[in-house]
Amino acid sequence: MTNSITDLGQADCFLITGTNTTENHPVISTFIKRAVTQRGAKLILADPRNIELGKFAAIWLRQKPGSDVAWINGLMNVIISEGLLNEKFVAERTENFEALKNTVAKYTPEYVEKISGIPAEDLKKAARLYAKSGASAIVYAMGITQHINGTDNVKSLANLSMLTGQIGRPGTGVNPLRGQNNVQGACDMACLPGNLPAYKKVTEAADRKPFEEAWGVSLPDKPGLTIPKIIDGAGDGTVKALYVMGENPMMSDPDLAHVEKALANLDLLIVQDIFLNETGNLAHVVLPTAGWAEKDGTYTNTERRVQRIRKAVNAPGESKPDWEVITLLANKLGAGWNYASAQEVFEEVRKVTVSYAGITYDRIESEGIQWPCPNTEHPGTPILHAAAFTRGKGLFSVCEHIDPAELPDSEYPLLLSTGRILYQYHTATMSRRSKGLVSRTPQPFVEIHPEDAAKLGIAHGDRIEVSSRRGAIEVVAEVNGRCDKGVVFIPFHYSEAAVNRLTNAVFDPVANIPEYKVSAVKIKKVA
Amino acid sequence: MVITIDGKKCEFAAGQTVYQVAKANGIYIPVLCHHEQIKPVGACRVCVVEVEKARSLVASCAMPAEDGMVVQTNTPRVLSSRKLSVELLMTQGHHKCITCESSGDCVLQDLAYSLGVESPRFEEPAAYRELEQANEMIVRDMNKCVLCGLCVRACNEVQVNQVLDYTGRGPTAAVGPAFGLKYEDSDCVFCGECVRVCPVGALFEKQGRFQGRGDDLQKVRNTCAYCGVGCQLDVNIKDNRIVKITTPREGAPAPNYGSLCIKGRFGHDFVGHADRLTTPLIRVDGELKEATWDEAILYVAEKLNTIKKEHGSDAIAGLSSARCTNEENYLFQKFLRAVIGTNNVDHCARL
Numbered sequence: 001m002t003n004s005i006t007d008l009g010q011a012d013c014f015l016i017t018g019t020n021t022t023e024n025h026p027v028i029s030t031f032i033k034r035a036v037t038q039r040g041a042k043l044i045l046a047d048p049r050n051i052e053l054g055k056f057a058a059i060w061l062r063q064k065p066g067s068d069v070a071w072i073n074g075l076m077n078v079i080i081s082e083g084l085l086n087e088k089f090v091a092e093r094t095e096n097f098e099a100l101k102n103t104v105a106k107y108t109p110e111y112v113e114k115i116s117g118i119p120a121e122d123l124k125k126a127a128r129l130y131a132k133s134g135a136s137a138i139v140y141a142m143g144i145t146q147h148i149n150g151t152d153n154v155k156s157l158a159n160l161s162m163l164t165g166q167i168g169r170p171g172t173g174v175n176p177l178r179g180q181n182n183v184q185g186a187c188d189m190a191c192l193p194g195n196l197p198a199y200k201k202v203t204e205a206a207d208r209k210p211f212e213e214a215w216g217v218s219l220p221d222k223p224g225l226t227i228p229k230i231i232d233g234a235g236d237g238t239v240k241a242l243y244v245m246g247e248n249p250m251m252s253d254p255d256l257a258h259v260e261k262a263l264a265n266l267d268l269l270i271v272q273d274i275f276l277n278e279t280g281n282l283a284h285v286v287l288p289t290a291g292w293a294e295k296d297g298t299y300t301n302t303e304r305r306v307q308r309i310r311k312a313v314n315a316p317g318e319s320k321p322d323w324e325v326i327t328l329l330a331n332k333l334g335a336g337w338n339y340a341s342a343q344e345v346f347e348e349v350r351k352v353t354v355s356y357a358g359i360t361y362d363r364i365e366s367e368g369i370q371w372p373c374p375n376t377e378h379p380g381t382p383i384l385h386a387a388a389f390t391r392g393k394g395l396f397s398v399c400e401h402i403d404p405a406e407l408p409d410s411e412y413p414l415l416l417s418t419g420r421i422l423y424q425y426h427t428a429t430m431s432r433r434s435k436g437l438v439s440r441t442p443q444p445f446v447e448i449h450p451e452d453a454a455k456l457g458i459a460h461g462d463r464i465e466v467s468s469r470r471g472a473i474e475v476v477a478e479v480n481g482r483c484d485k486g487v488v489f490i491p492f493h494y495s496e497a498a499v500n501r502l503t504n505a506v507f508d509p510v511a512n513i514p515e516y517k518v519s520a521v522k523i524k525k526v527a
Numbered sequence: 528m529v530i531t532i533d534g535k536k537c538e539f540a541a542g543q544t545v546y547q548v549a550k551a552n553g554i555y556i557p558v559l560c561h562h563e564q565i566k567p568v569g570a571c572r573v574c575v576v577e578v579e580k581a582r583s584l585v586a587s588c589a590m591p592a593e594d595g596m597v598v599q600t601n602t603p604r605v606l607s608s609r610k611l612s613v614e615l616l617m618t619q620g621h622h623k624c625i626t627c628e629s630s631g632d633c634v635l636q637d638l639a640y641s642l643g644v645e646s647p648r649f650e651e652p653a654a655y656r657e658l659e660q661a662n663e664m665i666v667r668d669m670n671k672c673v674l675c676g677l678c679v680r681a682c683n684e685v686q687v688n689q690v691l692d693y694t695g696r697g698p699t700a701a702v703g704p705a706f707g708l709k710y711e712d713s714d715c716v717f718c719g720e721c722v723r724v725c726p727v728g729a730l731f732e733k734q735g736r737f738q739g740r741g742d743d744l745q746k747v748r749n750t751c752a753y754c755g756v757g758c759q760l761d762v763n764i765k766d767n768r769i770v771k772i773t774t775p776r777e778g779a780p781a782p783n784y785g786s787l788c789i790k791g792r793f794g795h796d797f798v799g800h801a802d803r804l805t806t807p808l809i810r811v812d813g814e815l816k817e818a819t820w821d822e823a824i825l826y827v828a829e830k831l832n833t834i835k836k837e838h839g840s841d842a843i844a845g846l847s848s849a850r851c852t853n854e855e856n857y858l859f860q861k862f863l864r865a866v867i868g869t870n871n872v873d874h875c876a877r878l
Binding site for chain 2 (some may be wrong): 004005022024025026027028030033034037038057145146177178179180182183185186187188189190191192193194196197202211215217218220222223224225226227230233234238239240241242243245246247249252253267268270273274275276283284285286287288289291292293294295297298299300301302303305306307308309310311312313314316317318319320321322323326327328329330332333334335337339342345346348349366367368391422423425429430431433434435436437439440455481511512513514516523
């Protein structure tokens with residue numbers, strides 16, 4: 001997030017898109033709902049599903065899945081043509097405005113309506129509301145990113161914020177809500193194939209140098225493989241060994257039949273986890289680890305706040321914290337590492353990671369600190385880009401609408417989006433072992449519009465087979481009006497009906513994120 | 528601007544209540560239906576104080592401080608009124624502290640104790656109401672409800688879930704979901720904010736019942752194991768077991784200021800689950816068999832060495848975890864890069 005969670009409460013206007021916030025980031029949704037109900041903030045919701053936040057929305061834009069660049073360009077078209085842009089901000093803080101202007105010129109509200117299904121008048125109202133409000137905050141999540149053009153979707157939102165100067169101040173910004181407790185930290189720590197800690201580039205000799213000095217080795221300069229490429233590599237035999245720590249690709253990755261075949265082809269699959277999950281079932285070696293509340297360390301949340309986790313109970317049996325296991329393995333391979341505690345590892349992190357340099361366990365004992373925090377006197381940074389962007393001037397990117405990779409056709413007539421629900425979590429290894437959570441949503445389901453259900457003779461609670469070109473699963477019909485006609489939604493938490501057996505393994509070319517929000521399926525009642 | 532409380536001159540800012548000014552100046556006024564994150568209603572009357580020239584006692588939690596105001600918090604008139612209020616609150620239900628989960632952590636119990644109310648002068652209502660405990664998370668014991676309304680106001684003002692409200696009048700007055708529905712049959716999403724703010728033992732965590740209370744429990748501050756919001760919460764432990772998850776009733780830190788969702792408050796029982804892995808496993812003849820750490824680490828190291836020698840570093844890859852700590856993610860990529868010699872490291876940020 002460019003801004004902070006608390007800071008969201010100061011917004012006068014929200015543009016919320018591709019996040020079912022009340023279910024997936026419930027506590028953040030409370031800041032938004034309070035701002036709307038208690039301060040009169042206005043909410044623009046852009047979501048294909050009729051989600052809970054719709055109750056609080058002043059305007060609901062129901063776009064067709066996969067049309068995000070079009071409607072966001074449409075907002076900018078209205079803002080420019082009605083003179084609602086922030087000329088001073090555009091002149092002083094940005095570049096490439098003319099190119100943006102030329103690109104969005106054709107995205108008139110009428111043109112956008114044809115692509116997205118959003119009524120032209122609603123789009124105009126939304127554009128005016130976002131641009132004219134004193135402080136407008138954009139909030140998004142994977143409904144924006146999990147498309148073959150997810151990067152363009154995000155860039156379009158960034159364009160919108162810069163065009164109106166709705167960034168760098170309290171209550172504004174472009175705020176992605178990150179899905180996992182430490183996904184921000186895993187990125188910061190460079191568990192990414194092209195990066196070293198703090199987003200230094202593996203390809204730049206000058207970026208590598210401090211790490212080579214600190215670690216006493218020379219480092220590879222070729223960017224590594226992303227998850228889908230690693231899976232492909234396993235499949236074609238170029239990747240021989242895969243070390244999986246706390247992940248479950250046999251549930252979370254697209255086209256699971258392909259993943260399963262690829263993993264089975266490995267010479268060595270190491271799975272390090274707290275439960276024997278679907279991926280562990282294929283492993284050559286399983287290493288048991290300490291879980292949450294059984295070890296010390298830090299997580300970095302969606303607003304870049306580095307916070308402590310603390311050991312409260314002993315880990316079961318012989319399981320050890322992951323950092324200890326990695327150290328054992330490194331030392332067996334001759335690394336000569338010498339860490340006695342998580343804190344000692346963190347001290348090394350601080351030395352090599354500029355944005356974390358000022359953060360210590362002592363300083364975050366009672367409250368976390370938001371990076372960048374360059375020294376121990378620095379209070380941390382609640383709002384990014386206040387005076388300048390990281391690259392200096394903000395660059396307007398040119399983004400054009402493209403269709404999703406696989407749209408419904410006569411054989412597979414329904415559009416499938418996947419996602420999460422309030423009561424389960426990711427591949428559900430944790431949440432389906434929690435009594436309370438299981439009691440709320442014991443079985444996999446598909447949300448389907450009443451008209452589509454009626455056409456197919458399907459009633460609420462019927463068992464249904466959903467199939468795509470890649471596989472089939474069986475789920476229970478949840479007939480409601482949350483999805484639009486022609487669209488179905490299935491959560492990805494259930495291994496007995498793993499929806500990633502259906503999803504399409506196509507990816508955004510820049511971010512390599514799979515298009516989980518659009519694939520084509522058909523359904524039939526199970527006799 | 529200045530007010531005088533119990534003879535002490537206290538500066539204050541516009542908009543502050545008498546209670547807030549007293550608290551900021553270290554002067555104790557008890558409150559029950561008041562919470563720092565919720566608009567004051569002055570319903571329970573235990574926070575009454577005497578204000579010079581005022582006709583009657585005033586509820587300090589709802590009374591805005593005014594320049595020159597002179598306040599007494601401890602006069603016989605205040606204490607007598609406060610005691611009467613507590614007696615009436617106690618009379619509303621059956622306050623059995625012996626087996627109450629909130630014993631030792633209960634505003635009403637503290638008030639009764641400090642005011643010396645051994646038993647109220649009035650008779651308790653006869654009917655004892657069945658506990659609502661069908662769901663796996665929250666138990667409702669309406670015998671202990673004092674109708675302070677904090678659960679209703681937290682549901683509407685803090686979480687804005689708009690599920691709880693007041694129902695009935697007089698002796699049948701109650702708090703809960705519409706139409707007298709049970710929590711599990713209503714639109715309740717089990718965030719547990721009502722449990723957090725309940726000042727008595729009317730709402731409590733089911734799985735923690737009879738597992739430990741008050742000083743039996745040790746609280747260890749942690750960051751939630753689920754989504755990226757990073758809510759701060761307290762793991763309540765006893766005998767090396769997680770009994771329940773709580774958050775401070777007041778004074779809770781950013782980013783969540785004490786609020787949680789169902790996963791944060793009720794979803795951490797996976798930690799002690801019987802399915803947990805307890806020993807390394809190595810596949811032998813197609814089956815995963817128990818092994819020692821020495822065997823497992825040696826097995827992995829030898830295999831990795833062989834693969835590296837025969838196929839090069841880039842034939843090895845690692846998937847790290849958005850569920851592991853920064854320290855672990857740092858070491859994982861350092862292992863792949865500095866020890867193995869490849870940049871083939873990624874994690875599930877996109878999934």
